[in-house]
Amino acid sequence: MSQRKLRLGAFIMATGHHIAAWRHPGGQIDAGTNIDHYIALAQTAERGLFDQVFVADTPGLRFEGSDEAFSRQGRVSYFEPVTLWAALSAVTKHIGFVATASTTYEDPFLLARKFASLDHISKGRAAWNVVTTSAENVYGNFGQDKHPEPEVRYEKAQEFVDVVKGLWDSFEDDAFARDPASGVYFDPAKLHPLNHVGKHLKVAGPLNLERSPQGYPVIVQAGSSEPGKELAAATAEAIFTAWTSLAEAQAFYSDVKGRLAKYGRRPEQLLVLPGISPVVGRTQAEAEAKWAELQKLIHPSVGLNTLEPFWPGEDLSKWDLDAPPPYIPQPPLGRNSRAHVVLELARRDKLTVRQLYEYLAGARGHWVVVGTPEHIADQMQSWFENGAADGFNVMPPVLPESLDDFVDLVIPELQRRGLFRTAYEGTTLRENLGLERPANQFSVQARKAA
Amino acid sequence: MSQRKLRLGAFIMATGHHIAAWRHPGGQIDAGTNIDHYIALAQTAERGLFDQVFVADTPGLRFEGSDEAFSRQGRVSYFEPVTLWAALSAVTKHIGFVATASTTYEDPFLLARKFASLDHISKGRAAWNVVTTSAENVYGNFGQDKHPEPEVRYEKAQEFVDVVKGLWDSFEDDAFARDPASGVYFDPAKLHPLNHVGKHLKVAGPLNLERSPQGYPVIVQAGSSEPGKELAAATAEAIFTAWTSLAEAQAFYSDVKGRLAKYGRRPEQLLVLPGISPVVGRTQAEAEAKWAELQKLIHPSVGLNTLEPFWPGEDLSKWDLDAPPPYIPQPPLGRNSRAHVVLELARRDKLTVRQLYEYLAGARGHWVVVGTPEHIADQMQSWFENGAADGFNVMPPVLPESLDDFVDLVIPELQRRGLFRTAYEGTTLRENLGLERPANQFSVQARKAA
Ligand SMILES: Cc1cc2nc3c(=O)[nH]c(=O)nc-3n(C[C@H](O)[C@H](O)[C@H](O)COP(=O)(O)O)c2cc1C
Ligand SMILES: Cc1cc2nc3c(=O)[nH]c(=O)nc-3n(C[C@H](O)[C@H](O)[C@H](O)COP(=O)(O)O)c2cc1C
Numbered sequence: 050m051s052q053r054k055l056r057l058g059a060f061i062m063a064t065g066h067h068i069a070a071w072r073h074p075g076g077q078i079d080a081g082t083n084i085d086h087y088i089a090l091a092q093t094a095e096r097g098l099f100d101q102v103f104v105a106d107t108p109g110l111r112f113e114g115s116d117e118a119f120s121r122q123g124r125v126s127y128f129e130p131v132t133l134w135a136a137l138s139a140v141t142k143h144i145g146f147v148a149t150a151s152t153t154y155e156d157p158f159l160l161a162r163k164f165a166s167l168d169h170i171s172k173g174r175a176a177w178n179v180v181t182t183s184a185e186n187v188y189g190n191f192g193q194d195k196h197p198e199p200e201v202r203y204e205k206a207q208e209f210v211d212v213v214k215g216l217w218d219s220f221e222d223d224a225f226a227r228d229p230a231s232g233v234y235f236d237p238a239k240l241h242p243l244n245h246v247g248k249h250l251k252v253a254g255p256l257n258l259e260r261s262p263q264g265y266p267v268i269v270q271a272g273s274s275e276p277g278k279e280l281a282a283a284t285a286e287a288i289f290t291a292w293t294s295l296a297e298a299q300a301f302y303s304d305v306k307g308r309l310a311k312y313g314r315r316p317e318q319l320l321v322l323p324g325i326s327p328v329v330g331r332t333q334a335e336a337e338a339k340w341a342e343l344q345k346l347i348h349p350s351v352g353l354n355t356l357e358p359f360w361p362g363e364d365l366s367k368w369d370l371d372a373p374p375p376y377i378p379q380p381p382l383g384r385n386s387r388a389h390v391v392l393e394l395a396r397r398d399k400l401t402v403r404q405l406y407e408y409l410a411g412a413r414g415h416w417v418v419v420g421t422p423e424h425i426a427d428q429m430q431s432w433f434e435n436g437a438a439d440g441f442n443v444m445p446p447v448l449p450e451s452l453d454d455f456v457d458l459v460i461p462e463l464q465r466r467g468l469f470r471t472a473y474e475g476t477t478l479r480e481n482l483g484l485e486r487p488a489n490q491f492s493v494q495a496r497k498a499a
Numbered sequence: 500m501s502q503r504k505l506r507l508g509a510f511i512m513a514t515g516h517h518i519a520a521w522r523h524p525g526g527q528i529d530a531g532t533n534i535d536h537y538i539a540l541a542q543t544a545e546r547g548l549f550d551q552v553f554v555a556d557t558p559g560l561r562f563e564g565s566d567e568a569f570s571r572q573g574r575v576s577y578f579e580p581v582t583l584w585a586a587l588s589a590v591t592k593h594i595g596f597v598a599t600a601s602t603t604y605e606d607p608f609l610l611a612r613k614f615a616s617l618d619h620i621s622k623g624r625a626a627w628n629v630v631t632t633s634a635e636n637v638y639g640n641f642g643q644d645k646h647p648e649p650e651v652r653y654e655k656a657q658e659f660v661d662v663v664k665g666l667w668d669s670f671e672d673d674a675f676a677r678d679p680a681s682g683v684y685f686d687p688a689k690l691h692p693l694n695h696v697g698k699h700l701k702v703a704g705p706l707n708l709e710r711s712p713q714g715y716p717v718i719v720q721a722g723s724s725e726p727g728k729e730l731a732a733a734t735a736e737a738i739f740t741a742w743t744s745l746a747e748a749q750a751f752y753s754d755v756k757g758r759l760a761k762y763g764r765r766p767e768q769l770l771v772l773p774g775i776s777p778v779v780g781r782t783q784a785e786a787e788a789k790w791a792e793l794q795k796l797i798h799p800s801v802g803l804n805t806l807e808p809f810w811p812g813e814d815l816s817k818w819d820l821d822a823p824p825p826y827i828p829q830p831p832l833g834r835n836s837r838a839h840v841v842l843e844l845a846r847r848d849k850l851t852v853r854q855l856y857e858y859l860a861g862a863r864g865h866w867v868v869v870g871t872p873e874h875i876a877d878q879m880q881s882w883f884e885n886g887a888a889d890g891f892n893v894m895p896p897v898l899p900e901s902l903d904d905f906v907d908l909v910i911p912e913l914q915r916r917g918l919f920r921t922a923y924e925g926t927t928l929r930e931n932l933g934l935e936r937p938a939n940q941f942s943v944q945a946r947k948a949a
Contacts (some may be wrong), residue, residue, distance in 0.1 A: 069682075071677070071679070071684065072679040072682055073679075074679075078677045078679065079675075079677060082619050082708070082709060084589075084619065084620045084622070088589070107707070108608065108609070108612070108707075109608070109703075109707055110669075110690075110705055110706070110707035112687075116687045116688075119687045120683050120684060120685060120686060120687050121682050121683060121684055122684060123684050125684070125685060125690075125707060126670065126675075126685075126707060126708050126709040127707065127708065128616040128619065128620065128708070129609075129612045129613045129616040129708075131582055131613075132581055132582065132585045132613050132616040132617055132620060133585070133616065133620065135582045135583070135585035135586040136585040136586060136588060136589040136620045137589070138586060139534075139538070139586040139587070139589040139590050140589050140590070155606075155609065156605075156606055156609070156641065158558065158559070158640040158641060159558070159579075159605065159606070159609070162558070162579045163579045163581075163582050166578040166579040166582040166583065167582055169532050169534065169578065170534045170578065170582060170583065170586045172534070189701075189702075189703025189704075190608040190702060190703050190704065191606065191608060191702075192700065192701035192702065219560075220576065225529075225576070227521070227528050227529060229521070229522040229523075229524075229528065232519075232522055232571050232796070232798045232801075233570050233571060234521065234570060234571055234572060234573050234575070235570060235575060235576075236570060237562075237566045237569045237570050238566075240560075240575075250642065251639075251642035252639075252640060252641075252642065253559075253639030253640050254640060255560055256560070257557070257558075257559055257560035257575060257576060257577065258532070258576050258577065258578070258579075259532060259576040346682070348682045351682075
């Protein structure tokens with residue numbers, strides 16, 4: 050039995066990862082703005098000894114499609130991630146909090162400050178999911194005229210992360226004497242303004258906040274293009290990713306792990322966490338019935354909306370849902386691999402329109418495993434032990450129901466196999482994940498080494 | 500006995516309002532980054548039935564003066580306000596949370612989002628203290644080349660507040676059907692992008708967050724220049740201010756209340772809340788001894804640093820602390836009224852250097868009342884009943900000690916006099932403050948009226 054333990058995160062997508070989850074009786078209908086719902090979820094995840102909970106984010110709301118399809122979207126109104134996690138940190142003790150924030154649209158000083166605050170407030174349980182924002186149509190909220198090109202976004206992201214780390218290191222760890230007798234509070238020689246002037250950013254610093262319990266929050270990344278993988282290799286400590294087969298996941302795993310050495314990093318300094326959307330039943334049949342019930346809740350206009358990008362200019366509402374699409378276009382150029390997979394499925398397996406959108410909408414391109422706790426544990430173990438994953442980002446299809454199922458049924462099975470902890474090891478997220486506390490780049494040691 | 504009740508806020512300046520509070524045995528030495536300290540304070544204030552707690556803020560750290568004086572400052576490392584209040588909202592039930600945020604340096608979309616999130620998360624207990632940032636030297640944290648002039652800052656502040664309110668009104672209050680049977684989640688016709696293009700800001704919207712329990716957070720303002728007062732009259736629902744005599748406070752009170760009519764507002768729609776720094780003793784002598792003990796903790800370099808702006812270019816460290824300043828300069832031009840007061844005190848009362856800095860540093864220009872609970876209640880009652888205040892922003896000199904004193908000794912005295920509540924009236928901050936829930940500017944009624 051391996052000593053290595055699975056790392057588990059719970060991807061808390063408001064009402065659940067399934068696109069129609071909000072209609073399901075096991076869901077919470079106003080999840081996005083219901084703080085009690087989130088408190089219960091975080092406490093359930095902590096009961097299940099998850100390393101962390103995670104929220105995705107887009108700083109805006111712009112929908113492409115008909116009002117009919119728009120009116121049926123459950124994800125239009127939800128909390129800002131750091132504000133949410135700060136609240137939940139006060140009613141939990143162990144679990145970590147991964148908040149998504151955009152290097153394309155947020156301000157580096159304010160971002161550094163809110164994440165450092167969260168790390169202090171949670172006593173060392175904060176993480177930042179660094180994204181360049183996948184939504185191409187929210188730039189107008191920030192006075193910009195277009196979504197920058199991927200290369201520019203990632204170039205800026207790297208500079209942004211460096212600036213934020215520089216701000217987090219403003220005070221050396223031992224800068225604070227706080228001696229009431231002498232009246233000396235701190236040592237100004239251990240305070241380091243950044244004075245950064247770069248291609249994309251100009252930030253003076255220092256941050257008005259001392260180093261946080263973890264040194265700085267855990268850095269997570271979720272892009273999988275070339276520049277995305279380079280950013281992860283250079284700076285991330287965990288990477289979220291989406292694969293539906295062991296072979297693809299293995300290829301990705303060795304790809305990103307292989308990029309670390311050139312940044313002077315070791316493979317274990319970057320945890321690879323693919324997504325898994327588990328549909329748990331006491332029997333295989335029960336699990337499949339659950340999944341079918343969910344898929345049935347996808348309204349055709351919502352389903353067709355997810356197909357529209359692949360048939361540009363076409364009015365899909367006229368199509369027969371139970372026949373294959375009238376024609377299969379060439380996949381669009383560029384590196385949209387999802388389009389390739391979908392159109393290939395349509396071509397090869399002759400899926401009907403409904404089957405196609407159920408595939409796409411049901412798990413938003415992520416890996417769905419439908420079955421008993423043993424079956425799900427088998428799948429996870431296979432990826433974990435065969436070089437495809439250091440752990441998983443668990444995406445419960447319906448919340449709270451599917452998280453309860455996972456914690457009550459799958460976690461014990463993973464524990465029985467010795468794959469997962471039976472108690473938290475440390476007090477900070479880094480300690481639980483087995484990640485080092487980073488040294489301060491301005492400390493005496495660091496300056497001597499340089 | 501008046502029916503009108505005092506409104507009380509607790510100004511939570513980390514370790515206390517007194518500049519040397521961190522050295523005091525009744526203080527909390529690492530207050531700025533100690534979440535347990537803040538939790539205890541909010542719970543104490545709630546036990547005392549305060550309407551709200553308040554934190555001031557500056558987005559940066561730049562000190563003018565010697566390293567010697569800098570090393571003795573207790574306020575260099577502290578939490579971002581909204582993150583802090585979100586955490587405290589999860590462990591309290593009634594008290595409101597006023598967070599300071601800058602219209603000069605923050606982003607309007609992100610600001611609207613975090614405050615609306617806080618209002619949801621706290622179930623209607625959020626308020627925004629709108630400031631243009633008084634610190635003139637933090638612009639470099641935001642890639643800017645200088646602190647904008649007051650007129651520009653206030654012009655932008657007004658536009659900023661309008662934009663933020665527009666974002667908060669993105670969804671009409673009844674936009675959400677959330678009907679699982681039909682699968683309709685919300686009505687896109689009740690979603691209103693802002694598409695703002697103004698002199699200072701360009702913000703598309705809509706906000707990806709529905710209207711919050713209070714409609715929007717309570718708007719607070721704290722500037723007292725001409726444009727500051729106009730901003731308050733146009734948009735604020737409470738105004739913080741600093742006066743040390745009844746006459747000045749009365750003049751300010753009628754001044755700002757008199758400005759409301761031209762914006763179509765009634766006097767009771769803006770609460771005037773002067774600051775009071777209460778030093779409570781069971782006897783007058785005990786209170787005075789407490790204050791003297793605190794004043795003694797001001798290190799001369801810290802005290803002199805507060806005087807430096809009035810003697811520009813002078814090396815004050817060479818002065819005899821127990822003699823009057825060698826000369827009294829002309830007060831600087833412009834509307835810095837604090838300089839006038841200080842230099843006039845020096846001239847008229849022939850204060851020594853030490854007395855002068857104790858006056859200035861001890862309460863940062865705010866009203867200090869030293870005495871028994873009865874004496875403090877007398878003073879508050881006098882301002883409250885004589886057209887100088889609708890309530891107070893209570894600035895405990897040392898935290899937690901002085902807040903405990905106020906809650907245990909002064910609150911009961913105010914209650915005995917029928918001046919203060921004995922139980923919370925409502926569930927939201929607006930309900931407790933007696934402020935209306937604002938209508939949505941895009942609602943059908945509003946559109947009909949227009
Ligand atoms: C599990 C997971 C979560 C993600 N969360 C977000 C998110 O919250 N916000 C976002 O803009 N993008 C998110 N992404 C998308 C990535 O940031 C990225 O844009 C996308 O994977 C495309 O890769 P690329 O940007 O490297 O081309 C997520 C991706 C994955 C796999
Ligand atoms: C009680 C009180 C609290 C204040 N808090 C802040 C603050 O947190 N941040 C800030 O930049 N200014 C703060 N101010 C300063 C005002 O915003 C304002 O800049 C100052 O009163 C000068 O007025 P003017 O800006 O209208 O010239 C505060 C003022 C008072 C009276």
